[in-house]
Amino acid sequence: xxxxxxxxxxxxxxxxxxxxxxxxxxxxxxxxxxxxxxxxxxxxxxxxxxxxxxxxxxxxxxxxxxxxxxxxxxxxxxxxxxxxxxxxxxxxxxxxxxxxxxxxxxxxxxxxxxxxxxxxxxxxxxxxxxxxxxxxxxxxxxxxxxxxxxxxxxxxxxxxxxxxxxxxxxxxxxxxxxxxxxxxxxxxxxxxxxxxxxxxxxxxxxxxxxxxxxxxxxxxxxxxxxxxxxxxxxxxxxxxxxxxxxxxxxxxxxxxxxxxxxxxxxxxxxxxxxxxxxxxxxxxx
Amino acid sequence: xxxxxxxxxxxxxxxxxxxxxxxxxxxxxxxxxxxxxxxxxxxxxxxxxxxxxxxxxxxxxxxxxxxxxxxxxxxxx
Numbered sequence: 214x215x216x217x218x219x220x221x222x223x224x225x226x227x228x229x230x231x232x233x234x235x236x237x238x239x240x241x242x243x244x245x246x247x248x249x250x251x252x253x254x255x256x257x258x259x260x261x262x263x264x265x266x267x268x269x270x271x272x273x274x275x276x277x278x279x280x281x282x283x284x285x286x287x288x289x290x291x292x293x294x295x296x297x298x299x300x301x302x303x304x305x306x307x308x309x310x311x312x313x314x315x316x317x318x319x320x321x322x323x324x325x326x327x328x329x330x331x332x333x334x335x336x337x338x339x340x341x342x343x344x345x346x347x348x349x350x351x352x353x354x355x356x357x358x359x360x361x362x363x364x365x366x367x368x369x370x371x372x373x374x375x376x377x378x379x380x381x382x383x384x385x386x387x388x389x390x391x392x393x394x395x396x397x398x399x400x401x402x403x404x405x406x407x408x409x410x411x412x413x414x415x416x417x418x419x420x421x422x423x424x425x426x427x428x429x430x431x432x433x434x435x436x437x438x439x440x441x442x443x444x445x446x447x448x449x450x451x452x453x454x455x456x457x458x459x460x461x462x463x464x465x466x467x468x469x470x471x472x473x474x475x476x477x478x479x480x481x482x483x484x485x486x487x488x489x490x491x492x493x494x495x496x497x498x
Numbered sequence: 499x500x501x502x503x504x505x506x507x508x509x510x511x512x513x514x515x516x517x518x519x520x521x522x523x524x525x526x527x528x529x530x531x532x533x534x535x536x537x538x539x540x541x542x543x544x545x546x547x548x549x550x551x552x553x554x555x556x557x558x559x560x561x562x563x564x565x566x567x568x569x570x571x572x573x574x575x
Contacts (some may be wrong), residue, residue, distance in 0.1 A: 297575055299575050300574075300575055301575040302575070387575050388573075388575055389573060389574050389575040390573060391571060391573040394573065411575070412572050412573045412574060412575060413572060413574045413575065414509045414510065414570075414572035414573070414574050415509055415510070417508050417509040417572065418572065419569075419572070432553065433545070433546060434545060434571055434573075435545060440571065441571060443573060444509075444570060444571040444572040444573035444574065445509040445510040445511075445570045445571065445572045445574075446572060446573060446574025448510050449509060449510050449574075450574075451574040451575070456574075456575070484508070484567075484569075486506075486508055486509075486512075488512060491506065493551060493567075494551070495548050495551050495552070495553065495567070496551060496552045496553060497553050498553065
C-alpha cells in the first residue's frame with residue numbers, strides 16, 4: 214500500500230516555488246483530506262508519507278525551510294498534552310495545531326464564563342457555559358483537520374495524571390493554580406516527560422522548561438508545602454497581550470524540545486513585564 | 499560607604515517601586531533583606547530574588563552596581 218499511496222500522493226502534487234523562487238512539489242490541503250478519507254487514516258499520516266517522499270503539504274509551506282521536511286514529519290509524529298485550556302492553553306493549542314504537531318491531548322474540566330472573554334481565544338458568546346475541552350477540540354479540527362485530537366473534560370489530579378499524560382512527548386502547563394502546577398510537575402517527572410510551564414499576573418509573566426531530572430518549579434516558587442493558593446494574579450487579573458505572548462513562548466519551547474534543537478529554558482526563567490517591556494532570561498541555579 | 503543599585507519590582511510589587519529605582523542608594527555590604535525593609539516591601543510577599551540575572555536569596559549582599567529583580571509568586575493562566 215505504501216508505494217501505491219506515495220504514487221497517488223505524487224499524482225496530486227503541483228509544482229510551486231517558495232517566496233525565494235526555490236521550486237518544490239506541493240500537496241494541497243484538499244487532497245490530504247481526500248486521501249485520508251480514502252485510506253481511512255488521519256490526515257497527518259498522509260502528510261508524513263508525503264514529507265518522507267520529499268513532497269510539501271502546502272499547509273506547512275511557510276514552516277519550511279526553517280524546518281526541514283524531516284522536522285515537519287517529526288512534529289506530525291509527536292504527541293503533546295496541553296493541561297488547562299484557558300488563556301495560555303487556548304493560545305498554545307491554536308499554535309501547536311497550526312504548526313503541525315500531529316497528536317494533541319487536551320484537558321480541562323472547566324466551562325467558559327463571561328470573565329474568560331477578555332483573553333481566552335477559545336471562548337465565544339456561543340461557547341459560554343460549555344466545556345473548554347470541547348471548544349479546543351472543535352478549534353483544532355477547524356484549523357487543522359490532519360491533527361489527531363483527544364479532549365478530556367476533566368481536571369488533572371494526582372490520581373488521574375499518569376493515565377492522562379501517558380504517551381506524551383511534551384506536557385505544557387497552562388494551569389492557573391500553583392498547587393496543581395506542582396501536581397502536574399510531579400506526574401510529568403514520574404512519567405519521564407519534559408514539561409514547559411508558564412504563568413502570568415497582570416502584564417507580567419514567566420516561562421521555563423523542566424526535564425524530569427531538573428529541580429523545576431521549586432526553584433521558582435519554593436518548596437511545594439509552602440506555596441500560597443494564588444499568586445499576584447488574584448489582585449492583578451490576567452491581561453490578553455501578556456497571556457498571548459507567554460502562550461507563544463511555551464509553544465516555541467515545545468517545538469525545540471520535540472526537534473531537539475536550539476537553546477532551552479532549562480534551569481532558566483524567561484521573564485516578561487510589559488509595563489516597561491522587560492524581557493530577560495534569568496539563571497535559576 | 500554609599501553606593502547605588504538598580505531595582506526592578508515585578509507584578510503586584512511594582513507599586514512599591516521607589517522613585518530612584520534606577521539609581522537607588524545603599525550602604526555597600528547591605529543584604530537584600532535590609533534593602534526590602536528600606537523600600538519597604540514585606541519579605542513575605544517575595545518569592546524570587548535575582549542579582550544580575552542570577553537567582554540569589556534574601557541574605558545575599560550587595561556591593562553597588564548590581565541590578566536587583568524581585569518577584570512575587572505568580573500563577574495565572
